[in-house]
Amino acid sequence: MTSGSIFAVFDPAGPYAGSITTLAWVLIAMFVAVLAVVIAALWIALRGSGRLKARLGGTRAIWIGGIGFPVVVLTALLVYGLTLTRHLTAPMPQDAMRVRITGEMWWWRVAYLDPSGRPFMLDANELHIPAGRPVLLELESNDVIHSFWVPRLSGKLDMVPGRRNTLPIQADGPGVFAGQCAEYCGGPHALMGFVVIAHEPAAFDRMMAARRAPRPVPDERGRQLFRSTGCAACHRIAGTEANGMAGPDLTHVGSRRSLGAGILPNNRGTLAGWIGDSQAIKPGNRMPPYKTLSAADLQALAAYLEARK
Amino acid sequence: MHTVRALLPLLLTAGCKPPPDEAQHMPQADPVRGKQAIVRAGCGACHVVPGLRWPQGQSGPSLEGFADQGLIAGRLPNRPDLLVAYVRNAPATLPGTTMPAMPLTDGEARDVAAYLYASGKR
Structure with missing residues (x-):
């Protein structure tokens, strides 16, 4: 049920997952470039001409390649990474929808919150959200450390007993997104999946209104x-x-x-x-x-x- | 090709037990699609299904060796037409049975039956 592509992390469906994916690609590109430089240096050291070897072993090469290059590149990366992911911790709009999700062994307690932070609807293991709008999740745990992760919508964030962590998620369009507990929490941890369903905003409002209406139970x-x-x-x-x-x-x-x-x-x-x-x-x-x-x-x-x- | 491979055990044992194998022949159904339908409908929530590693439910009987089994749910002759009907809507086929109607089309039910006959050899 929660299967799907194992490459979900490279297939973001919203801005919060998107910037993380972009950063991941930049890091992968950098890894490949640095690896190429190292292989080239290794090749010179083993097979290169005497002149190249002498250059590679000189003090200048160490100053440039060993100190200058990493300082410049890593500083640039730090600035770029922090700028790119700034919105992950930016304050949410006041009227943003809020949902509290509590990790339990081995399922998820879901409580939709009103503007004052009180639960008005309880559910479990699945979350309905409006597409195109940011939703703030309050992540808690009632027992051990769990980690909330819906790879196509956000990064992962631990649910720590006694703490409330907040995680923004957003889906750009309607769809169904699989999640999984990402911190080993005992026994059937691997079978602790989650499902997020994003609806068109109008359809979402209709669904929530229908759910809030009084419900006769005829059976x-x-x-x-x-x-x-x-x-x-x-x-x-x-x-x-x-x-x-x-x-x-x-x-x-x-x-x-x-x-x-x-x-x-x-x-x-x-x-x-x-x-x-x-x-x-x-x-x-x-x-x-x-x-x-x-x-x-x-x-x-x-x-x-x-x-x- | 898939069909040939899936039916190979059936062909190999055809000489040993011709009558049941003849009777279980389902030319229009595809056991490979049948297995996909089994996963999609979640049959494993109640049954051990041959070739399915998870889930292996215990609420219902194991379906290992189903091709050699005499009766469906202990009551109906183990024939393709009855199995297809039972897999899709058990209470209508055999009133009083525990197994509920499953969300399968007629074609999917035929594929599921073909999979049980092709894979369920002891």
Whole structure:
């Protein structure tokens, strides 16, 4: 699900990732140029004529090549790099959208924030943003150090317990962008993926308005099962009595593109498989297997969750 | 070429067990596309699927050796037409089964069935 090109870092989709990619190409070009100079010097030292060897070994060559060249080039690079990436730490517009993302073992808690910084909508493992607008992420952790990384939208930034780091992201156009925890955080760290979905701004506003509207939950059987089988102890579904906060918020789970933190496609089948035995899929994750559910109950729960749009 | 390679085990064993192999022949389906559809639909969330390293779900039965299996879900004869229908919409094919309907087109379901028959030899 979170696959895609391993060269995503060279395929930026927004300004924050773009400047980092530009800097990376400049560094690669410099590496190639310096390597060429070193190889040339090596060739002269081994095979060159006596006159060239003498020049290469002289004091002047050391002053120019060993001190002057690095000082000039590295200073220029420092100035260029800081100028190029200045916007990464520049203050965001006051009205910029803010989202708090909290690293958990091994998933992501997502809270959309109002202008005063209070959460008004909870979600997990996926982030919806408007295309063409900067979004400020507040990155935190509830347990160990994680690292937030959506290579096509931004650089990576650690989520450190007890700290709040901020990271701007922006997608220039609509699209789906894969992310991945980039700091080893134990057990199923490699299966801790993330998905960012960028929408046209109008479509984004419509989606958020629809999500904020009151949501009737007509499926009484699913709702009962969700409570009686214990799901509600860890998972919240807004508009119902299910209010557990230990695991991912499932209010909108049916509209997600992925399950298990960006790792499985999301459909009724994978929902049933995850509920039945998520340990076989993501060993070590904190959800226990529910192998005692009857076929009918498992079907009903999967259908109930699939309808939580 | 892919089709030939994928069907090679089927051809090699054709002499040993002609009746089931004949019956499982699916000329219009492509096992290679079938495997892609299996990954896309996430069949591995519930099943161990031959040739798929991850995920190897345990909620449903393993599909290793499916070609030699007598019945689908213990109830239906293991025939291509029934397997295609079951893979796509299990509850409609066999009411009461745990497996839900999967987001597959009819063509994809045929490819998935072909993959299970071509790869699922013991």
